[in-house]
Amino acid sequence: MMTTIRDVAKLAGVSVATVSRVLNESGYVSKSSQEKVNQAVKKLDYYPNEVARSLFQKKSNFIGLLLPDITNPFFPAVAKGVEDYVNRKGYSLLLGNIENNPEKEKDYLQIFSQNNVAGVITAVQGENQKFNKIPMVVLDRVDDERKYSVHSDDYLGGQLAAKAIAQRNAKKVVIMVGPTEVNGANIRLAGNEDQLKKENIEYELFQTDSYQTDYAEETAHIFFEKFSDVDSVIASNDVYAIALMKEAIKRGIKVPEDFQIIGYDDMPFSRMVYPGLSTIAQPAYEIGVKGAQLLFDILEKKKISESHIQLAVELVIRESLRKKDENER
């Protein structure tokens, strides 16, 4: 049963009107009645509403969530995982969609702090990770080792993608590299390069400066202007892979016969497009759930056995890759 203003009045031995006057700080109430009411409020853990509770406890039932790009389907899937867990705990999400805007990120951290959020979950790499006022878990884009984090195995993912390409008669390979400021992109690149070198396969790099959906088609166009003879691509993510595949088809290039490609993420649309996109599957929903779980473990002062949780990645073969070479295992 929820505590009501009547319960407070009864315990304090005063009228409901008196309790109301004390809570609203309006009208005259004797010092002694004030004290009785305040004691009853404390004893019964009574709060007129969430806002008042938050003010008294200096902690709200909010979790701040920062996403780099809500229109990249990977992040709504992560957000869904976070929300499902947070919601079961009786908490709500304050959403910030950052879009590579450090000012917006700073503003949001300020807002989160002013609103007494219990914790922050961020998939944005940047200054926020140095923000120490509030418990924080970093998802996916980790750049501060001191923080709690959940991410998937980028190095292995990079290796698996390169190996899948290498096994399939790759003649001219281009690695489309994610933004240099994103740690995971650099780690994936290391996995790609180490694997291709091991397999004695030459490659070129195409550096991108964004994962944003908004720039995918433009980037795909520039890519083909630069590499008209490309035969195999390791793409920076699924959105960009799908845009590249479309651009290839538009140019009359046969996928996968003359142009094979592998993405990264495995968002829901990657299996729905044609040809189906081969990719490295990251467990987006699970990253969200595990991140929220880790944050609540911190908030509930549980013993944290793993402060950097690494989830497995998986190679998913669909139609965008050619058949394996005969002489490969």
Next chain:
Amino acid sequence: MMTTIRDVAKLAGVSVATVSRVLNESGYVSKSSQEKVNQAVKKLDYYPNEVARSLFQKKSNFIGLLLPDITNPFFPAVAKGVEDYVNRKGYSLLLGNIENNPEKEKDYLQIFSQNNVAGVITAVQGENQKFNKIPMVVLDRVDDERKYSVHSDDYLGGQLAAKAIAQRNAKKVVIMVGPTEVNGANIRLAGNEDQLKKENIEYELFQTDSYQTDYAEETAHIFFEKFSDVDSVIASNDVYAIALMKEAIKRGIKVPEDFQIIGYDDMPFSRMVYPGLSTIAQPAYEIGVKGAQLLFDILEKKKISESHIQLAVELVIRESLRKKDENER
């Protein structure tokens, strides 16, 4: 410049420690000093933090946003529009992803109300639209005429989709109908049917009970089991259209030669898939912006010239439709 506790102390003619004691209601402060501090706080509009401000004003800087399915790319695009506007106004979003769960919807409205949200923007059709405690704008899925709303022209959209199919040698037409409880789905269906009747084209209906991304592939499979000889489809939305197109290709059916299809929404991926999905474009981002603008017009007590804003839809022709019949204009 932000007002600080020093400004309050100066105006009240007391020490910072006294202001702090009054604000925290701890320690002894004379009645007259209390009054001076309270007056200075009011005059300077000083709030120790957002939570305190919210408590005093009974209104927070939050807007509650309810979405039916964050994994359907139409809604992140709407959310982005809402967030961009709300953010410029110095407000933040409390996010609720509802997924056809009326309990979750009720919980969120409760949470929004307890947290003194200034207003609610909802794209969920249901009980929330009868929620009268807080100013509310309904996006897309409008079912309560008393509410403020922003939606696009579903009837015209339905007509345009049907006309595009009718002009392209349609032999066996199936309309995939969105969930009956969604008003817009019924209005689109009316547009489809009126147009097809006018063109003397026969059709069958395939009723769905969800727009959820999670069920798209399963539904596409069931669809083709039922209508193996279908030649033209008016799909319920782009996600389902893309799933149907993929299922057709998997079954060796040629798109658009033997199977043409038109979607609804025009999400970013609809132009990135192959064949490119023809569709009825709804301005998702603009729906979000206009909805937020309408809500702030209400909050700021501006004169509302239009309480039901209807945005235009547009036919977008891509490769999933056949060429127009020779004898059509």
